[in-house]
Amino acid sequence: IYGTAWRTEKELGTYLHMLEEAEKRDHRKLGKQLNFFHLQEEATGSVFWHPKGWTLYREIEAYVRRRLETDGYAEVKTPQLVDRALWEASGHWEKFRENMFTAEAEDDRTLALKPMNCPCHVQIFRQGIKSYRDLPLRMAEFGSCHRNEPSGALHGIMRVRAFTQDDAHIFCTEDQITEESVKFCALLQSIYSDFGFDEVRVKFSDRPEVRAGADDVWDRAESALTDATTAAELETTLNPGEGAFYGPKLEFVLRDAIGRDWQCGTLQVDFVLPERLDAEYVAEDGSRRRPVMLHRAILGSMERWIGIIIEQFSGRMPPWLAPVQIVVASITDSANGYAQKVADTAAAMGLRVETDLRNEKISYKVREHSVGKVPFILAVGGREEEAGSVALRRLGSQDQQVVDMMTALSQLQAECLPPDLARAEKLAAE
DSSP, rough: OOOOOSSSSSHHHHHHHHHHHHHHOHHHHHHEEEEEEEEOGTTTTOOEEHHHHHHHHHHHHHHHHHHHHHHEEEEEOOSSEEHHHHHHHHHHHHGGGOOOEEEOOOSSOEEEEEEEEOHHHHHTTSOOOOBGGGGGGGEEEEEEEEEEGGGGBBBTBOSSSEEEEEEEEEEEEEEEEGHHHHHHHHHHHHHHTTTTTOOHHHHHOOOOOOOOOOHHHHHHHHHHHHHHHHTOOOOEEEEOOOOOOTTOOOEEEEEETOOOEEEEEEEEEEEEEEHHHOOOEEESSSEEEOOEEEEEEESSOOHHHHHHHHHOOOOOOTTTSSSSSSEEEOOOOOOOOHHHHHHHHHHTTTTTEEEHHHHHHHHHHHHHHHTTTTTTEEEEEEEHHHHHHHEEEETTOOOOOEEEEHHHHHHHHHHHHHHHHHHHHHHHOO
């Protein structure tokens, strides 16, 4: 049994309202209601993505991929099962073993499902000779990871055992840490803003008690990260002893629509792993040197991020993210052919569209698709077919506009454009 105490009745009221809103927005309830995903005991901690949920997932992934490509990242893919020898060399076996899923191979080798991607990215870096001219090298992966989380700690799709990180590692020189960190922070803040998160706090997590690497290495890493926060003009609060075992980190904390905080992005400076895994490059003077490794993520994991935005938007996704952006609903059976023509035209314009040609009242169809959080409903009947128009209704509005079909679809096409593509289109038009 536990209780809370509040200084004023107003503060208590705010807290109770937040609890009420959190229950309404619960991603587990909305995920089922909107047919996005389900969870079941036979795959505890893993997500069964349904078509609509997987569409949302792929749209987010495509958006992040475009942003990374624009910022000079090269995408890679690394194995799921990796011999324990690599995890021993990296230090993860000693410090993370209890959270790893393992399997025995026929040749008595122990393999582990990767809980993170960083040692595998170092293996790619080590292939072939790298020069200082190759740095910074930005390597990204939508990396599938597994962690043996206790069943009691699992929570919907926000805390799972199988997840995908929007992971990337930047291999650079010490002199490049500040510039790369500033560049990353700008990308991160832009991406958060595109998802509607403009309130971001930053925590500085310094050396933990149990760590790898000598104190002088940690001194350099913490100093470099401090310089980066100054250059990026970030205000930080200290999070003592919460750094990773190989380096200090920044944690980026978002505040959602009902005042809750979510730690999502990270930036970590690592001098240790390149040393342990023998990563090196040829410096300008011909000597062999260790690169610095910047570990960075923006969303954290795809699953958790989707859970967060479901709750942020109460399931009512912005048009660019909505799995179904438009439903074309026929008012009468005789308008079914025209409804299909409107839908085919919308699909050809790159819009995600479905038709509702059932023999039901249009009010029933509108209500059902409104509950399904479809941003735009186009109702068409005999009059609309004759005029080449559609009756446009926006989610949350009782108003209906009768608009020329192509005018309506062109307008909706612009409204459904992802924010990065909308900016690019605007820039091209200037």
